[in-house]
Amino acid sequence: MAAACAAAQRPVQSVTLLAVGKTFGADVLREAATAGQRAFGENYVQEALAKIDALSDLRAGIEWHLIGPLQSNKTRDVAAAFDWVHSVDRLKTAERLSAQRPVDLPPLQVCLQVNLDGEASKSGVAPAELLTLARAVAALPRLRLRGLMSIPAPRAGAAAQREPHRRLRGLLEALRADGLALDTLSMGMSDDLEAAVAEGATIVRVGSAIFGQR
Numbered sequence: 288m289a290a291a292c293a294a295a296q297r298p299v300q301s302v303t304l305l306a307v308g309k310t311f312g313a314d315v316l317r318e319a320a321t322a323g324q325r326a327f328g329e330n331y332v333q334e335a336l337a338k339i340d341a342l343s344d345l346r347a348g349i350e351w352h353l354i355g356p357l358q359s360n361k362t363r364d365v366a367a368a369f370d371w372v373h374s375v376d377r378l379k380t381a382e383r384l385s386a387q388r389p390v391d392l393p394p395l396q397v398c399l400q401v402n403l404d405g406e407a408s409k410s411g412v413a414p415a416e417l418l419t420l421a422r423a424v425a426a427l428p429r430l431r432l433r434g435l436m437s438i439p440a441p442r443a444g445a446a447a448q449r450e451p452h453r454r455l456r457g458l459l460e461a462l463r464a465d466g467l468a469l470d471t472l473s474m475g476m477s478d479d480l481e482a483a484v485a486e487g488a489t490i491v492r493v494g495s496a497i498f499g500q501r
């Protein structure tokens with residue numbers, strides 16, 4: 288990450304490392320937290336809730352981010368347990384999260400997941416629907432809309448990897464031009480984090496490069 292920031296002439300503090308721990312146990316995450324890691328990303332709600340519980344003694348120093356698909360019957364647990372949700376892609380889910388966010392917690396930080404490659408198998412709002420969704424989510428009282436997230440189809444080579452990240456940045460800039468105060472681009476994983484940092488990622492989501500193969 289430091290090398291990628293240097294290459295992109297960006298300050299290293301401008302990118303947050305989200306450690307993605309899916310399939311790894313709470314003991315492994317505890318080791319990372321003890322080494323100074325603060326932000327943890329999880330894909331599966333039930334698995335994440337068990338780890339959040341197991342690491343509850345560290346809760347004040349840790350952020351939990353949901354990055355996997357969110358079904359509407361899980362929103363209550365998610366609204367109570369997480370700090371961020373990166374995978375919001377429909378208004379109904381956002382409305383439920385806002386209504387269910389406990390009053391003693393700060394607003395839930397959210398990103399909208401964008402389906403950049405038009406893959407039918409993947410979650411995410413289509414770029415053409417993004418502005419309407421973003422305006423509606425930004426108006427919900429117990430959510431704070433921070434930006435955009437994407438999981439592009441894998442590509443080989445730096446130039447090809449940068450292309451979808453550049454499009455996501457363009458979409459964020461269009462929303463800002465519309466008046467939304469957004470500051471987050473959640474993009475880049477183990478295999479393409481350099482390309483994502485070059486295109487302006489503010490959160491990179493890294494699993495296997497930290498914890499090993501799943």
Ligand SMILES: *Cc1c(COP(=O)(O)O)cnc(C)c1O
Pocket residue numbers: 307309330354355438476477478492493494495496
């Ligand atoms: C698993 C996962 C990651 C991390 O992937 P790695 O290739 O292991 O770095 C990032 N984002 C999402 C949404 C994931 O599901």
